[in-house]
Amino acid sequence: xxxxxxxxxxxxxxxxxxKPAHRRRVALLAIFLVAWIAGTSxxxxxxSAPRANAWPMFELQQAHVGYVPTLDGTSxxxxxxxGSDARPGETxxxxxxxxxxxxxxxPSTHKVSxxxxxxxxxxxxxxxxxxKLNASMVDGGPELTVQTVEELTGIKIDYWxxxxxxxxxxxxxxxxxxxxxxxxxxxDPSYSGAEFQPGVQTLDGREAxxxxxxxxxxxxxxxxxxxxxxxxxxxxxxxxxxxxxKDPSRLFKWVGAGLxxxxxxxxxxxxxxxxxxxxxxxxxxxxxxxxxxxxxTVNGTSIVxxxxxxxxxxxxxxKDDGYVTKKNVPPSPNAPLTGxx
Amino acid sequence: MVAVGVPPRYPSGALTEGSQPPKxxxxxxxxxxxxxxxxxxxxxxxxxxxxxxxxxxxxxxLFTRGGEASIxxxxxxxxxxxxxxxxFPAPQVGIEATSEKTDVESLRATAEEAAAGxxxxxxxxxxxxxxxxxxxxxxxxxxxxxxxxTSALPSAESSVETLTLGVGAGDxxxxxxxxxxxxxxxxxxxxxxxxxxxxALVSFEAFAAGKDGTYTNVVSEGQFxxxxxxxxxKIYSFDAKRLDSEAAPPKPAPSASVSASTSP
Numbered sequence: 001x002x003x004x005x006x007x008x009x010x011x012x013x014x015x016x017x018x019k020p021a022h023r024r025r026v027a028l029l030a031i032f033l034v035a036w037i038a039g040t041s042x043x044x045x046x047x048s049a050p051r052a053n054a055w056p057m058f059e060l061q062q063a064h065v066g067y068v069p070t071l072d073g074t075s076x077x078x079x080x081x082x083g084s085d086a087r088p089g090e091t092x093x094x095x096x097x098x099x100x101x102x103x104x105x106x107p108s109t110h111k112v113s114x115x116x117x118x119x120x121x122x123x124x125x126x127x128x129x130x131x132k133l134n135a136s137m138v139d140g141g142p143e144l145t146v147q148t149v150e151e152l153t154g155i156k157i158d159y160w161x162x163x164x165x166x167x168x169x170x171x172x173x174x175x176x177x178x179x180x181x182x183x184x185x186x187x188d189p190s191y192s193g194a195e196f197q198p199g200v201q202t203l204d205g206r207e208a209x210x211x212x213x214x215x216x217x218x219x220x221x222x223x224x225x226x227x228x229x230x231x232x233x234x235x236x237x238x239x240x241x242x243x244x245x246k247d248p249s250r251l252f253k254w255v256g257a258g259l260x261x262x263x264x265x266x267x268x269x270x271x272x273x274x275x276x277x278x279x280x281x282x283x284x285x286x287x288x289x290x291x292x293x294x295x296x297t298v299n300g301t302s303i304v305x306x307x308x309x310x311x312x313x314x315x316x317x318x319k320d321d322g323y324v325t326k327k328n329v330p331p332s333p334n335a336p337l338t339g340x341x
Numbered sequence: 342m343v344a345v346g347v348p349p350r351y352p353s354g355a356l357t358e359g360s361q362p363p364k365x366x367x368x369x370x371x372x373x374x375x376x377x378x379x380x381x382x383x384x385x386x387x388x389x390x391x392x393x394x395x396x397x398x399x400x401x402x403l404f405t406r407g408g409e410a411s412i413x414x415x416x417x418x419x420x421x422x423x424x425x426x427x428x429f430p431a432p433q434v435g436i437e438a439t440s441e442k443t444d445v446e447s448l449r450a451t452a453e454e455a456a457a458g459x460x461x462x463x464x465x466x467x468x469x470x471x472x473x474x475x476x477x478x479x480x481x482x483x484x485x486x487x488x489x490x491t492s493a494l495p496s497a498e499s500s501v502e503t504l505t506l507g508v509g510a511g512d513x514x515x516x517x518x519x520x521x522x523x524x525x526x527x528x529x530x531x532x533x534x535x536x537x538x539x540x541a542l543v544s545f546e547a548f549a550a551g552k553d554g555t556y557t558n559v560v561s562e563g564q565f566x567x568x569x570x571x572x573x574x575k576i577y578s579f580d581a582k583r584l585d586s587e588a589a590p591p592k593p594a595p596s597a598s599v600s601a602s603t604s605p
Binding site: 060061062063064065066067068069170247248249251252253255256259260261268272276 | 437438439440441492493496497500502503504507527529531532537538540542557559564566577578579580581582583584585586587
C-alpha cells in the first residue's frame with residue numbers, strides 16, 4: 001500500500017503525461033490545503049494550556065447604562081401649582097388658592113423656572129370682574145384660576161395641580177421627608193409653627209408645611225413666603241433627582257405620593273413623561289422668582305398691585321423659551337434675610 | 342401561509358443539464374477518454390487520502406482535548422447549541438397606588454398577575470442576553486431587542502455590551518452557566534385600579550469560563566420599566582450595571598479516593 005506523504009502524492013500526480021499544468025495546480029492546491037490544515041491544527045496545540053495573550057484582551061465589564069424617556073419637544077411646558085386654603089372637611093377646590101406658582105419646564109434645555117404669584121394680586125378674573133387672584137378658585141375652581149393667570153400673562157397653561165394642607169403633609173411624609181437647605185432662621189410659633197435654624201435639614205410633613213406657611217416672620221410677608229414655597233419645590237425636585245439616580249424605582253414612590261395628595265388634570269401618561277423628564281432637569285440653573293408688586297388698598301381691602309412692566313417682561317421671556325433672562329429676574333423678596341439679590 | 346412568487350435567481354437550465362442532448366465522444370477516442378476518465382477519478386482519490394488523514398488527525402486532536410474547538414468549523418445545518426436552563430424565582434411584588442381611597446391590598450391579585458407578565462420578559466432578557474450560546478457566540482441578540490419599546494430600542498442596542506454578554510463574547514468565553522437571579526417587581530396603578538407600569542429590580546449572576554483559562558463572575562444589576570404596549574409588556578426605560586469580577590476556578594468534584602484519604 002502506498003503512503004500518502006506529500007512527496008508520494010506529488011510523484012503520483014506528475015505521472016500523468018496528459019495535463020501536466022493542471023496536475024501541478026492540483027498538487028499545489030493539495031499541498032496548500034494540507035499545510036493550512038496542519039498549521040491551523042498545530043496552532044491550536046498551545047491553547048490546551050492557558051495563554052493570556054492568545055485571545056483578545058480580556059476586559060471585565062464594569063459599566064452603567066440607562067435610558068430615560070424624557071419629553072423632547074422644544075416648547076416649554078407650563079403647569080400651575082396651587083395650594084388650597086381648605087381646612088379638613090372643606091371642599092378642596094372651592095377654597096382660596098393661597099399658594100400660586102407657575103412652573104415652566106423646557107424639555108430641550110432642561111431648564112426649570114418657578115414663578116410665584118402673590119395671592120393678593122388684584123387682577124381681572126374672567127366673568128367675575130376684578131378681585132384678588134386667590135379668589136378665582138372660589139369662583140370657578142382651579143380651571144378659573146388657570147384662565148385668570150393665562151389672561152394675566154398671555155401664557156397658555158398646559159396643566160394644573162392642586163394640593164391642600166393635609167395632602168401636602170402626607171405627600172412629604174410619603175416620600176420620607178424633604179431635605180431643605182433652610183436659608184435663614186425662622187421663628188413663628190403663634191401662626192405657622194415654623195421654628196428653624198438655617199442649614200440643610202430633613203423636614204417631615206408638619207415641618208415642611210410650617211416652613212411653607214410662615215409669613216409673619218418674614219419682612220416681605222406673602223412675597224417671601226411665596227419664594228420659600230418655591231424653594232420647597234426646587235428642593236423636592238433635587239431630592240427626587242438624587243433618589244432616582246440612586247434607585248430609579250423611587251419614581252413610582254414619588255408619583256404615588258404626589259397623586260394620592262394632589263388633584264390634577266395631567267393625564268397619567270403625560271404625568272409619567274413629566275416625571276421622567278424632571279429627572280433630567282438642570283436644577284443648578286433653576287429659577288425661583290416671585291412677581292414683584294406693591295401693597296395697596298381697594299375699597300378698604302389690602303391688595304397687591306403687580307408691577308405691570310415686570311409681569312410683561314417675565315411673561316414674554318417664559319413664553320419664549322420658559323426661562324427668564326437675567327435682566328428681567330426680579331429681586332428676591334427674602335434678600336434682606338439672605339443677603340442675596 | 343401566504344405563497345409569494347419569487348423570481349428565479351438563475352435562468353432556467355443554467356444550473357442543470359437541461360434538455361440538451363449529451364455530447365457523445367467519437368468512437369476512435371474511446372480509449373483515451375476512458376483513460377482520462379480514470380485519471381479524473383484517481384486524482385481526487387489521491388487528494389482525498391492525505392486530506393482525510395489530516396482531517397482525521399485534527400478531529401482526533403480536537404476530540405481528545407475536550408471539544409475546545411477554537412477554529413471555526415462550519416457545520417451546515419448543525420443543531421442549535423443547548424441553552425442552560427434559567428428562570429428567575431417568583432418575584433416579591435410591591436404596590437404603588439395613586440388614589441388615597443384605595444385599599445392597597447385590594448390591588449394585590451391584580452399586581453401579582455401583572456408581575457407574572459413581567460417575569461417572562463426578564464427571563465428572556467437574561468437568557469437570550471447572557472446564557473444562550475447561539476446568541477453570544479455570534480454576538481447577535483435579536484431576541485433581546487424585541488423586548489424593548491421602540492423609543493428605548495436605540496439606547497438599548499447601543500448598550501449591548503452592558504445589557505448582554507457583548508458582541509465579542511464568542512471570542513472571550515468558552516461557556517456560561519447561570520448562578521443565581523433575584524427579582525422584585527413594583528406595580529404602579531392609576532386611580533381606577535388599572536396597572537400603569539411596572540418596574541423590575543433585577544440582580545443576576547453567571548459563571549463564565551474564558552477561552553484563556555480564566556473565569557469570570559458575570560454580574561448584572563438592573564431596573565427595567567415596563568408598560569403594556571398592546572403587543573405585550575415592553576421595556577421603555579432601563580438602568581443597568583455590569584459588575585463583573587474575576588472568579589476562582591471551579592473546584593474539582595471530590596473523588597472517592599480523595600475522600601478516603603482525607604477521612605480520619
